[in-house]
Amino acid sequence: MQRLYRLLKKDNVSTSPEDLICYGFDASRIQVMPMAVVWPEDTEDVVKVSEFAYENDIPLVPRGAGTSTTGGAVPCRGGIVISLERMDRILEVDTDNLTVLVEPGVINGSLQKELGTRGYFYPPDPASMNFCTIGGNVAENAGGPRAIKYGVTGDYVMALEAVLPDGRLIQTGVRTPKGVVGYDLKSLLVGSEGTLSIITGIRLKILPEPQSIITLLVSFDDLRASGDAVSGIISSKVIPRTLEFMDREAIQAAETYNPCGLKDAEALLIIELDGDLKT
Ligand SMILES: Cc1cc2nc3c(=O)[nH]c(=O)nc-3n(C[C@H](O)[C@H](O)[C@H](O)COP(=O)(O)OP(=O)(O)OC[C@H]3O[C@@H](n4cnc5c(N)ncnc54)[C@H](O)[C@@H]3O)c2cc1C
Structure with a gap:
């Protein structure tokens, strides 16, 4: 570990328990304590840490913001977490x-x-x-x-x-x-x-950037009708910028969490369209 400290600036290596805990999990909520966390500032730092980990057979796990829900940023067998957050230009x-x-x-x-x-x-x-x-x-x-x-x-x-x-x-x-x-x-x-x-x-x-963006919220009393509407939109050769579906449960969950006046419906489609002003 002393060699790792010598490879990078002092503030860019940590073995403190607070950091090891914070960098030992991602949005999957799996938690494994790494042995160290490093924050490279440039590609050269990444090369140095990679060589060190390779020579010493230490698992090296890259990490962005840790929002992955699949555990990819979690250090599986301990090892070193290499957080790229300071390479942010x-x-x-x-x-x-x-x-x-x-x-x-x-x-x-x-x-x-x-x-x-x-x-x-x-x-x-x-x-x-x-x-x-x-x-x-x-x-x-x-x-x-x-x-x-x-x-x-x-x-x-x-x-x-x-x-x-x-x-x-x-x-x-x-x-x-x-x-x-x-x-x-x-x-x-x-x-x-x-x-x-x-x-x-x-x-x-x-x-x-498209010149114009329009958002539509369309409610349905019938679940099947909302699915048919999605097929209808696509087959009419209009490709929306986004097309999000919410069923009754999702609508209620959203309303409970943050009341925003969503309709009491069987289904909602949130449709965003973009294009130039002529279309
Ligand atoms: C509220 C929420 C909403 C989300 N919505 C979506 C969505 O709509 N669509 C979607 O696809 N995902 C979504 N995700 C999942 C996640 O945000 C994405 O997968 C995102 O791309 C992960 O980025 P990150 O910077 O957090 O990476 P991390 O979680 O830190 O890492 C993800 C994986 O990438 C690897 N990695 C990170 N940086 C590097 C690097 N520089 N070089 C090599 N490997 C690297 C890690 O080792 C890990 O395996 C969502 C997550 C949350 C929490």
């Missing part, structure tokens, strides 16, 4: 080529906000977007309500920088819309839940 917004380059610890919602101020948007929007990280989104290939129209995280990943378990650094992917040559290692890393590498740099595709 938006490095480049390239509006000429509609891409952004970010570090893995950037919060999804912060990126959305930054792009919004410039008239652009990044579609993948996990419902945890105000606290989950882009690195975690890539590692989980996260979706979200807008997936119905815009797809999931993997559809927007153009290139990745990643550190392999033994500390080797790789670059994979392209920065152009067309990228068809060679093995598609980038797609292997997307959704790999931290098992293959630690992602340290991410180039994402972005889109111009």
